[in-house]
Amino acid sequence: MINIVRAWVMSLLFVVLCTACQSGGSWQTKSAGRAYEVVLVDDIDSIFSEELSATIDFLPQPEPAFDVSTTDKNHFRWNMKQARNVVIIDTAADKHETVTIEYEHDTYASPQIIISVKAANARTIREKRKTIGRELRQLLHAQERRNEMLNLQKAHAPEPEKAAREMFGVDISIPADMTHLKRGKDFLWISDDGTSVMRNVCLFKGENIDSILQANIKGETDEMYMTLAEQQPMKEQQPFMTEGLWAMKGDAMGGPFVMLKSGDLTVLGFVYAPNMKKRNHIRQLETAMLSLKDAAKKRKKNIELKQ
Numbered sequence: 001m002i003n004i005v006r007a008w009v010m011s012l013l014f015v016v017l018c019t020a021c022q023s024g025g026s027w028q029t030k031s032a033g034r035a036y037e038v039v040l041v042d043d044i045d046s047i048f049s050e051e052l053s054a055t056i057d058f059l060p061q062p063e064p065a066f067d068v069s070t071t072d073k074n075h076f077r078w079n080m081k082q083a084r085n086v087v088i089i090d091t092a093a094d095k096h097e098t099v100t101i102e103y104e105h106d107t108y109a110s111p112q113i114i115i116s117v118k119a120a121n122a123r124t125i126r127e128k129r130k131t132i133g134r135e136l137r138q139l140l141h142a143q144e145r146r147n148e149m150l151n152l153q154k155a156h157a158p159e160p161e162k163a164a165r166e167m168f169g170v171d172i173s174i175p176a177d178m179t180h181l182k183r184g185k186d187f188l189w190i191s192d193d194g195t196s197v198m199r200n201v202c203l204f205k206g207e208n209i210d211s212i213l214q215a216n217i218k219g220e221t222d223e224m225y226m227t228l229a230e231q232q233p234m235k236e237q238q239p240f241m242t243e244g245l246w247a248m249k250g251d252a253m254g255g256p257f258v259m260l261k262s263g264d265l266t267v268l269g270f271v272y273a274p275n276m277k278k279r280n281h282i283r284q285l286e287t288a289m290l291s292l293k294d295a296a297k298k299r300k301k302n303i304e305l306k307q
Helices: 001-022 047-050 121-128 128-156 157-168 210-215 279-290 295-306
Strands: 039-043 067-071 085-091 099-105 112-117 178-186 186-192 198-205 227-231 243-247 254-262 265-272
Touching: 047 067, 047 128, 085 121, 099 128, 112 121, 112 128, 121 128, 128 157, 128 279, 157 178, 157 186, 157 198, 178 210, 178 227, 186 210, 186 295, 198 210, 198 279, 210 227, 227 254, 254 279, 265 279
Parallel strands: 039 067, 039 085, 085 112
Antiparallel strands: 099 112, 178 186, 186 198, 198 265, 227 243, 243 254, 254 265
């Protein structure tokens, strides 16, 4: 009987450990929370709750940069310590002479980032709130991009990636559920063909983007076609990318887009999700686009490494 109980306990322990084990070989608990959620500890006068919840540019409906929940150090216990993104405000005149921002990864769970903002007092925090807020947004956005890149490494769509390689000589990681393809002259349209939310990535060559979109992304008639209504360089994230809003001429369709140019190649990611939140979807496409690499250069590097 003792041996049976021991065997049952060992089996249960094995299951628990396997659940906690991450693909990178780290025996840690999986972090809690959704993408772009942040736990904020000991905020001062809601300063950083406001900074992190600031509305993002170029979304059809207002959406915050991050979804913030707040607590204090007395209530920052084990379940909250497992959050994927944590920001801790630490003011102590006897410990901190200047404002510093420190961060560490995978302390209590994985994937995770814990950022500590340290300052002598609340007045210093208030004076530097904009600078600190910008740094926090950049760190948190980079962490979420890192998480999504790891997801893409685990699960991606081979057929669209093969098509991009054959048509344009590039490697790009495409989310696993984006498997629908449409080919045109120097034009590749990749989509998940979703109903409530549709994510799309297009690769194409040519200078006149408006005419290329008119020829390749049409509505029910030829008089209906995609246009880029508004755009600007992306703030804080990628200076070589642009973001904006697209619209379907002659139809009541539209949404956010991000665009990347690499030489004579343009990569366009756009989302159609009427009455739905779009932030996480467009950020996922942004990460996929940033995986773009020249396939020939990659092969050359691999050959050189083998020699």
